[in-house]
Each structure stands twice: as C-alpha cells, then as structure tokens.
Amino acid sequence: MATLDELTIETEESLKRVARQYRRQLPPLRDFLIDWIRKNRDNDRLLRSQVSLELVYALIDRAGVRKYFEFDPFLNLATQTALEKIKGLGVEFADGLETPSLRGLEAALAGEGAAFLEQQNAAKETATLQVARIRENIAAQVRQVLLQMQVVPTPLSVAGEQIAAVSNLSQGQAETIVRTAMSAQVQSIQNAAGARMEAAGVDTIAIFSGPDDALDRPFCDVCVGLAFDKQQISQLNNNQGLSVLTSCGGYNCRHEWIWVPRSYQERQGIRQATTNDIKRANSAARGRK
C-alpha cells in the first residue's frame, strides 16, 4: 500500500503538470475576454445576433480541435504510466484491464486504491474546470469576431489571427472555424427564407449550388447542381458531424443550399436528386465509391 500511495502522489503530480501545461497556454487576452463577456452579457446586441454561442461551441468541438479541450487523453496517459509501474510491482490484472482508462485502473485497484482514485478524480475535476474555462474564452472570442465581421468588413486572415492569438489554435484551424460559422449563419438565413416561402404556400426545393471543380469533396461532387427537397436533405450525411442543412459538405464547404420555388427549378432544367444520388453522396462521404 505504501508503494501505491507513492504512485498516487506521482500520478497526482503528473495531473498537476497537465494542468500547468494548460495554464501556460492561457493567452494574455484571457482577462480581457472575461471582462468583455461580463460587460456584454446583458447587451441587447448579443441577444439580437444570429451568432449563437452554441453554434461556436459546436464548431470548436467538431473542428478537429476537440482534443485540445479534452482532459481524458492526458489523464489516460498518466494512468497508463501508473499502470505500467503498478504492473512492474507485481500487481496482477485481469485480462483486458491493461487498457489505459480510468475504468481499467479503477477495476485493478478495487478495494485497495480508493484514495488513489479520489485524488485522481479531484485532480481531474480541477483540470476539467480549467479546460472548460479555456473553451469558454475561445468560444466567446470566436463569437466576438463573428459579430465584428457583421459590422466591419474584416479580412478573414485578420479574424483568424485574432482567434489564433487567444486560443493557441493554428491560423488555419481558426480560419476554418470562422469561415464555417459565417457560412452556417448565411445558410441559416437562407433556410429561414425557404421556410417562409413554404409557409406562404409555395412549393419549394433547394439547389445544392457552388463550384464544380477538382477541389470538391466527393460528397459535394455528387450533390452539386442537383435539387433536393427537405426530406431528401434530411437523408444526406456529410460524415463530418455537421448538419448538411447548415454546413452542406462540412468544414470550409464552398457550396450552399439555394431555396427556390419548384417552378423555378423546373424552368431552369435543374434535375431533382434521386434516391440513388443520395446513396452515392452518402457513400462518397464515407470514402466509398
């Protein structure tokens, strides 16, 4: 047990190191951002804005930077190290418990390592809180840039720099978040217009419009130039975890849904997608031909 206590201390130390690493990543603008959130919390402008914090959160989480906010991989790493050492001490594990997970460790230490787990959980909670604060700051900053872009023409590179500065995200990742959020915002307005026409009794359909070139994703390549009704859109899956209705082919997608009366689609000779087209698009998104 004494040895396990030592390991507890060691693991806790490694968790603290992780927390310190996050703290170092906290940008100098953090305090400014917190002030900004505090000052603007009751501001009508924010309520009126179509840029929702949820949208930004969802984008950050899904933009491939989620791991940045997740504490578990670090915890798992620490746990794995501890497990190796415990193993080295001759503690036997049941089959399959070597998986570097908290659950595995919990099972391995059942009945004799409760204190270890308690301390580890406490450290995990502290670190998770810190990580959550970073995430809030970044989301607030992204949202601020989006609001700013609605009023003042801001080059994307400048917006990207602003976000990258506070979040330690790479410029490319930051630009992706901004661009995708802006697109989703404009698309939401277009979707609302389509819904408005439909409510007025107009038979509407959406055209998947945009460039048709070598840069298209396979999913977009199948969909571009075709018209889809609402039900068909709901059957599409871009395999990127983003709504096809608001983000089309996914991150940085250059395509959009244009809602028009069905009479316009027919007059322009735009073909409506078939079940086969939808299947092909979904397969293409999954990387199958």
Add this chain to the structure above:
Amino acid sequence: MELKLPEEITSKTALAIVDVAGQVGAASIKLRTKAGVGVDDQKMKTPSKKPNSARTYAKSYGKRRDKQGRRVDIRDLTITGQMVKSVLLDRVEATPTGAKGVITVTNDQKEKAAFNQALTPWFGLSPADEQAIAAAVEAELQKIISQA
C-alpha cells in the same frame, strides 16, 4: 425591376409574392455568377491585358488556379465561395404603391463584392434574371388564382 401585381390580391399576398421574386432574384444572381455569366448575360471576362486562353483570368493567375484544381474555363469569382453565398434577400417591405424587396451582400463581403463588381459586373439583375423572376411570379400568381 418592377412587377405589376393584380389589384385584387391582398397586401399580405403581395408581400409573399415579392418575397418569392426576391428569392428567385438572389438565386438567379448566384447561379448565373457561379456559371461564369455576368450581369449582361455574357460570359465574364478578365480585364487583364494578359489573359489566359479562355480570357477568364490573367494568364499567371489562371495558371495558379489551374494548379490548385480550380476552374479556369469560366470566371466564377469563387475561391472560398463566401462572396456569392453572401448574396441574400435582405428585406421585403410594403410601400405606398405595393411592396419591394432588397437583395444585398452581407457586410463582411461588401468590400470584396464591390471590388469584383468594378472589375467584372456580376451583381444585379440581368435580363435573364428578370425573365426568371417574372416567370416564377407568374407561376405563383396562377396558383393563387386557381386556388381562389
């Protein structure tokens, strides 16, 4: 563009019709631009004195686009797609004589849109756009009349 609507329709219906006209107008501008056609219904051409063979972009820029996998046979004004995406029906409002719809470009893209407009006019209703709007309005009006 002015549209004459039958006097017997209600102001609510008139607004809905102008909404349809506006949506079709915005859609036409987008689809036309993405097809490389300008506001004069002609293929958009580069103002560069050293154009590529399709006369769509400057030779050097055309080469770069081609290398990137972008289209050079048409001038579709697309890199990220944001500018054309940002064309929206901004508002529909009643006026003393009827209703009007305003198509615009969102603020963040206005500078880029104006720059491109100066180089190759793309924003606005072309004769073909106007025809498309008139046809869509006609179709919706006929539907309303037949339902009544």
